[in-house]
Amino acid sequence: MTATPEMRDFAHRLLTYEADAGKASEPMDSPTLRVYEKMRQSLNEFVGVAGFLSLATRALALAKREAPSLGTARITADGTLQGLGEREPQLDIDRERAGEYPSSEGGIILIARILGLLRLFLGEALTFSLLRNAWPGEVFDDQSSANGRKA
Amino acid sequence: MSTRDKVAIHQLPTGVPGLDEIVGGGLPEYSFNIIAGEPGSGKTTLAHQFVFANATPERPALYFTVLGESSIKMLRYQQQYTFFDPAKLPGSIRFINLSQVVLENDLGAVLEQITKEVEKANPAVVVVDSFRTMVRKPQSDMDLQSFIQRLALFLASWQATTFLIGEYAEDELRDNPIFTVADGLIWLRQTAERNSIVRKLQVIKLRGQNSVPGLHTFRITNAGVQAFSRTFGLIGHLKNPPTHRRLTFGIPDLDKMLGGGVREGDSVLVAGSSGTGKSVLATQFIAEGIRHGEPGIIAVFEERPQAYAERATSLGLDLETPQKDGKLEILYLRPLDLSVDETMHSILDAVQRIGAKRLVIDSLAGFEMALSPGFRADFRESLYRMIFALTGIGVTILSTVEVDESFTEFPFSTYSISFLTDDIIRLRYVSIEGQLRKIMVVIKMRGGNHAKDIREYEITSKGVVILGNRLTNYQGLISGIPVRTDRLDAMEEPLPKPGTKSKS
Numbered sequence: 001m002t003a004t005p006e007m008r009d010f011a012h013r014l015l016t017y018e019a020d021a022g023k024a025s026e027p028m029d030s031p032t033l034r035v036y037e038k039m040r041q042s043l044n045e046f047v048g049v050a051g052f053l054s055l056a057t058r059a060l061a062l063a064k065r066e067a068p069s070l071g072t073a074r075i076t077a078d079g080t081l082q083g084l085g086e087r088e089p090q091l092d093i094d095r096e097r098a099g100e101y102p103s104s105e106g107g108i109i110l111i112a113r114i115l116g117l118l119r120l121f122l123g124e125a126l127t128f129s130l131l132r133n134a135w136p137g138e139v140f141d142d143q144s145s146a147n148g149r150k151a
Numbered sequence: 152m153s154t155r156d157k158v159a160i161h162q163l164p165t166g167v168p169g170l171d172e173i174v175g176g177g178l179p180e181y182s183f184n185i186i187a188g189e190p191g192s193g194k195t196t197l198a199h200q201f202v203f204a205n206a207t208p209e210r211p212a213l214y215f216t217v218l219g220e221s222s223i224k225m226l227r228y229q230q231q232y233t234f235f236d237p238a239k240l241p242g243s244i245r246f247i248n249l250s251q252v253v254l255e256n257d258l259g260a261v262l263e264q265i266t267k268e269v270e271k272a273n274p275a276v277v278v279v280d281s282f283r284t285m286v287r288k289p290q291s292d293m294d295l296q297s298f299i300q301r302l303a304l305f306l307a308s309w310q311a312t313t314f315l316i317g318e319y320a321e322d323e324l325r326d327n328p329i330f331t332v333a334d335g336l337i338w339l340r341q342t343a344e345r346n347s348i349v350r351k352l353q354v355i356k357l358r359g360q361n362s363v364p365g366l367h368t369f370r371i372t373n374a375g376v377q378a379f380s381r382t383f384g385l386i387g388h389l390k391n392p393p394t395h396r397r398l399t400f401g402i403p404d405l406d407k408m409l410g411g412g413v414r415e416g417d418s419v420l421v422a423g424s425s426g427t428g429k430s431v432l433a434t435q436f437i438a439e440g441i442r443h444g445e446p447g448i449i450a451v452f453e454e455r456p457q458a459y460a461e462r463a464t465s466l467g468l469d470l471e472t473p474q475k476d477g478k479l480e481i482l483y484l485r486p487l488d489l490s491v492d493e494t495m496h497s498i499l500d501a502v503q504r505i506g507a508k509r510l511v512i513d514s515l516a517g518f519e520m521a522l523s524p525g526f527r528a529d530f531r532e533s534l535y536r537m538i539f540a541l542t543g544i545g546v547t548i549l550s551t552v553e554v555d556e557s558f559t560e561f562p563f564s565t566y567s568i569s570f571l572t573d574d575i576i577r578l579r580y581v582s583i584e585g586q587l588r589k590i591m592v593v594i595k596m597r598g599g600n601h602a603k604d605i606r607e608y609e610i611t612s613k614g615v616v617i618l619g620n621r622l623t624n625y626q627g628l629i630s631g632i633p634v635r636t637d638r639l640d641a642m643e644e645p646l647p648k649p650g651t652k653s654k655s
Contacts, residue, residue: 126230
C-alpha cells in the first residue's frame with residue numbers, strides 16, 4: 001500500500017513551503033530535511049525521542065518500498081535523518097500548482113508516510129493540531145481547502 | 152481578623168460531571184493534588200477532563216508524560232472522549248514527554264526540565280503522569296519525597312494547579328509521606344463484584360474546603376468520568392419544599408381511607424404479592440396527578456415503557472399523551488450494573504426536566520435487581536438517601552414492593568424498609584367463600600389520620616375499584632384465611648377529625 005494521495009498532497013505542500021522559505025536562508029538544507037527536522041522537533045516534545053524514533057523508522061521502512069532513492073537514508077539514535085541523496089530534485093512549483101508531482105520523489109513519500117502514521121494513530125485533527133506550531137496556519141488552511149475541492 | 156482579611160480561594164471546575172459537588176464546589180486554585188488508584192481506574196481520564204476544562208491560550212496546561220503508556224497511544228484513546236477538543240492542542244494544552252530525561256538522568260534533572268518548561272509557558276495547570284514510574288528507576292539522586300516537596304513548592308509559587316498521577320494500591324495509603332505534601336488526594340477504586348465492575352472515588356483529603364465524605368460511585372462513559380455524589384447534588388437545594396397538601400389517587404374510597412390522600416412529599420409504600428394490583432394503583436396515582444397538572448415520573452425495572460403504557464391504556468388511563476406533552480416520563484432503568492446513585496441521577500434529571508411532583512418506583516425488587524451485586528448490600532442505606540433527597544424537594548414517591556404471601560404473617564416488605572416510608576398500603580389475597588379475593592388496608596400514615604378499615608377491591612377495566620363497605624363479618628382477614636362471623640352490620644368506621652394524630 002502506498003502513501004495516500006491526501007498525505008502526499010500535504011507533504012508536498014510542506015516541502016514547497018520549505019523550498020520557498022529555504023531560498024531566503026543560509027545554509028540551505030534540502031526541503032525534505034527542513035520539513036523532517038521541524039516535525040522531529042515538534043513531535044519530540046510530545047512523543048519523546050524514543051517515540052519519534054520508532055515512528056520515523058517505521059515511516060522510512062514503508063517509504064523505501066515506494067522510493068528506491070531513499071535506499072541510503074537512515075534514522076539515527078536521536079531521530080535525525082541522514083543519508084538522503086546529495087541533491088534532491090528541485091520541486092516543480094508549476095507542476096505542484098497543477099496538482100502534479102513525481103510519485104517517485106523520496107522526500108514527499110517519506111514525509112507523507114510520517115504524516116500517514118500520525119493520522120492513523122491520532123486522526124487528522126490532532127495530527128494537524130500537533131504540527132501547527134511548526135508551520136503557519138495557511139499551510140493547513142490550504143490543505144483544508146484542497147480537500148474541499150476534491151470532495 | 153475580619154472576613155475581609157481572609158484570602159479568597161478561587162475554585163476551578165473539575166470538568167467531571169458530579170465531581171464539583173463532591174469536592175465542595177471545585178478544586179482550589181494553585182492546589183497540589185494527587186490522583187491515585189490502580190491501573191485502569193480512570194486517573195488519566197480525570198486529569199484530562201480537568202485540563203480540557205481549564206486550559207486557555209493565555210494560561211495553558213502542561214501535561215508531562217513520563218514512563219508507561221506511550222503519548223501517541225494515550226492521545227489515540229483519550230481523543231475518543233467527547234470532552235477532548237483537538238483544537239486546544241498545542242496552543243492551550245501541551246503534552247511534554249519526559250521519558251528520555253527520566254531514563255538518562257535522575258529526578259533532579261526531571262525537576263529541572265519541568266521547571267524550565269513551567270517558567271517558559273506560565274501554565275495554569277500542570278499534570279505529571281505518572282510520577283510513580285519515576286521512582287521505580289533505581290539509583291535516583293533525589294528521592295521521590297524530596298522531588299515532590301520541591302515540585303510542590305515551585306509550582307505553587309508559579310500559580311499552577313497541579314496534579315500528580317500515581318498508581319497506588321489500597322494498602323499503600325497508610326503512613327505514606329508523599330501524601331502529606333499534597334493539598335488534595337483523590338483516590339479511585341475499581342473492584343470486581345461477581346460479574347460487575349464497581350467504581351468508586353473518595354476525596355481523602357482536600358485542604359481549605361469541605362468535600363463530601365465517603366465513597367462516591369463513578370462511571371467512565373464516552374463523555375469521560377462521571378461521578379455521582381452520595382448527596383445526589385442536593386446539598387443546600389431545598390427547592391419546592393413539601394406542603395401539607397393531600398395528593399389523591401382518584402379512587403374515592405381509597406382517598407377517603409387515606410384521610411383525603413397522601414401528604415405531598417411523603418414516601419408511600421404499596422406492598423402486596425404478585426397480581427394484587429400494585430402497578431395498577433401506582434399508575435392511577437400518576438394519572439391522577441397528571442389530571443391535576445402535576446407532572447410525574449415512573450421508573451420501571453421489570454417491563455418496558457411501551458408495555459407499561461399499553462397496560463395503562465387497557466385500564467382506561469392514557470399515559471401516551473402526557474408523555475408527548477412533557478408531563479410524564481417513563482424511565483426504563485434495566486442495566487445490571489447500576490449503582491443507586493446513578494439511578495438517582497437519572498431520576499433527578501427527569502424530575503428537574505419536567506418539574507415532576509409525583510414519582511413511582513415500580514418496583515423496589517426490580518430496582519435492586521438492576522443494581523450491581525456490589526451495590527445491593529447498600530440497598531437500604533442508598534434507598535434511605537434517595538427517599539430523603541427526593542421528598543426533601545417536594546416529590547411524592549410511591550414505591551411498590553412485592554411481598555411473599557404468608558398465612559401466618561403479614562409482612563409489609565422484604566427489605567425492612569417500612570421505617571423509610573411515611574405511608575404503607577398493604578394489598579393481599581384472602582380466601583373467602585371459595586374465591587381468592589383481594590383486600591386492602593392502610594397500615595400507616597405518618598402525617599395524619601387514616602381509616603383502619605379492611606376493604607375488598609377488584610381490578611376492573613377502570614383500575615382498582617373498592618367494593619362495598621369494610622368487611623365486618625369476617626375475622627382473621629389479614630391471615631388470608633378468614634373465618635366468617637355472625638356479625639352483619641358492615642359499617643364504615645368514622646374517620647378521626649382532621650388534625651389529630653394517628654395512633655399507629
